[in-house]
Amino acid sequence: MVNVRVQTLMRYSLIAGVLFVFSSFSSGAYLDAYSVFLLPVPVAVYAARRQINAALGLVAFCGFGALSSDRGIQAALLYALVATAGLPIGIGVIRRWTYGWTLVAVAGTAAVAVVGGILENWAGWLALSQSGYEAFAARYEKGLPPQLIEGMQWGRTHWAEVGVGLQFALVLMGSLAALWVALAILRRRYDVEGIRGSFRVARVTEWLVWLAIAVAGLWFVDRQWPDLGLRILTWNTAIGLAAIYWLNGLSVLWYGLDVLRPGLLGYLGAVLLVVSFGIHPVCLIGLFDTWVNFRRLFDRIVTERKRREQAEQTDDK
Numbered sequence: 001m002v003n004v005r006v007q008t009l010m011r012y013s014l015i016a017g018v019l020f021v022f023s024s025f026s027s028g029a030y031l032d033a034y035s036v037f038l039l040p041v042p043v044a045v046y047a048a049r050r051q052i053n054a055a056l057g058l059v060a061f062c063g064f065g066a067l068s069s070d071r072g073i074q075a076a077l078l079y080a081l082v083a084t085a086g087l088p089i090g091i092g093v094i095r096r097w098t099y100g101w102t103l104v105a106v107a108g109t110a111a112v113a114v115v116g117g118i119l120e121n122w123a124g125w126l127a128l129s130q131s132g133y134e135a136f137a138a139r140y141e142k143g144l145p146p147q148l149i150e151g152m153q154w155g156r157t158h159w160a161e162v163g164v165g166l167q168f169a170l171v172l173m174g175s176l177a178a179l180w181v182a183l184a185i186l187r188r189r190y191d192v193e194g195i196r197g198s199f200r201v202a203r204v205t206e207w208l209v210w211l212a213i214a215v216a217g218l219w220f221v222d223r224q225w226p227d228l229g230l231r232i233l234t235w236n237t238a239i240g241l242a243a244i245y246w247l248n249g250l251s252v253l254w255y256g257l258d259v260l261r262p263g264l265l266g267y268l269g270a271v272l273l274v275v276s277f278g279i280h281p282v283c284l285i286g287l288f289d290t291w292v293n294f295r296r297l298f299d300r301i302v303t304e305r306k307r308r309e310q311a312e313q314t315d316d317k
Contacts, residue, residue, distance in 0.1 A: 012054060015042050016061040019083070023065030027075045030128060032117060033167045035079060036110045036174030040086030044182035047090020048192055055090065059083040074120065081113035085175065089182050092195045099179075100202035102195050107175035114171050118164055129159050161231050165239025172243050200254040201295065204244060209290045212241050246279050249286030252294045259298050 019039060026035045039062050046055040063080030067073065088105035091097070097105075118125050133156045137149075144152075155162065176199070186192035215237050222230040253270050260266070273281055285294070 012057075016058055019058055020061045020065035020068075023062045023079045024068045027066035027071055027079060028069040030132075032078060032082070032114050033170040033174065035082050036085065036114070036171050037177050039079065039083040040089065040106060040110070040175075040178040041182045041185070043083050043086030044089035044093075044178070045086075045185055045190075047087050048093035048182070048186050049090075049190060050094065052090075055087065074117065078113050078117045082110050085109040085113070086178070086182065089179055089195075093183075093186065093192060097195050098202070099195055099197035099199060100204075103175060103179055103202065106179055107172050110171045110175055111168055114167055115164060118167060125163075126160060129163060130156065158235075161235040162239055163236070165236035165243075168236075168240040169243035172240075172247065176247065200251055200258060202248075202251055203289065203293075203295070204248040204286065206290050208241070208244065209287070211237075212245075212287065215241060242279065242283050245283045245286035247286070248289055249282035249284070250274070252285050252289050253282070255295050256298050259302050 019042065022038060023035065026032070043055045043058050046052075046058065059080050062083040063076040066079035067076035069075060085106045088097075088102060088109060092102035092105065133152065137152070180199070183194045187194055215234055218230050218234045219238065222228065222234050253274070257267060257270055262269075289295075
């Protein structure tokens with residue numbers, strides 16, 4: 001009994017130490033969005049096992065780790081809030097939330113931390129981004145392709161218009177990764193059932209399309225009257241929406257491949273679509289799923305296929 005307690009305490013201390021060191025390094029290197037990939041995971045695992053005090057202790061270690069960097073109390077609050085994004089996973093497991101709503105809660109909490117930190121220190125964040133580009137370009141620019149250099153220069157010029165949206169997209173990907181890893185640990189190590197549903201059946205709410213329509217309207221207004229200063233809002237919001245619909249499109253593809261079983265060529269075609277043609281086709285699939293509901297369409301195809309197979313077997317008899 002004593003050995004079990006000692007092992008549990010040693011494991012907890014090791015996890016807390018890793019989170020402290022990672023938070024200190026990540027905060028000092030201004031890798032706030034990347035912290036979402038790791039910090040919520042152990043917090044979620046403890047919270048899902050109803051060890052809330054232990055989970056909150058890990059949140060504190062993340063905050064103290066960020067505090068040890070030269071960014072002060074603001075970074076401590078930011079990293080503590082990012083780690084807190086693991087609590088919705090634990091609560092979702094206990095209360096049997098759906099996969100989609102759990103992901104929304106995790107990404108929302110982490111986005112408030114990361115995006116809020118950017119907006120709170122807007123001028124400093126822009127200056128840091130510019131200096132980071134200059135340092136990178138001075139070291140690596142000569143060996144990069146001209147197209148990549150041109151794209152980086154464009155991004156540097158328009159960083160205020162696209163940077164927040166890109167950081168949100170990274171937070172969204174990190175939230176999905178943290179959710180997947182936490183659920184895998186709970187299922188395989190602790191035999192915890194987890195939340196309801198899965199990524200392949202998680203569907204974006206149809207109401208989000210109205211925000212997309214509003215952003216499209218603001219985009220048109222910005223092109224006609226650029227002096228209104230709407231570009232920062234429209235471009236960043238458009239990038240964030242693109243990330244959401246890209247994930248929804250990826251979920252649709254995953255569901256289709258799982259239920260239709262298209263064979264090797266079908267799987268290769270899906271991989272080619274995701275890898276070779278950029279984000280646009282997958283984003284469009286995710287967007288038009290609002291009206292088409294591709295998953296329901298795939299189910300109808302499978303049902304019709306089974307009906308035909310049963311009819312053919314009856315005819316053979």
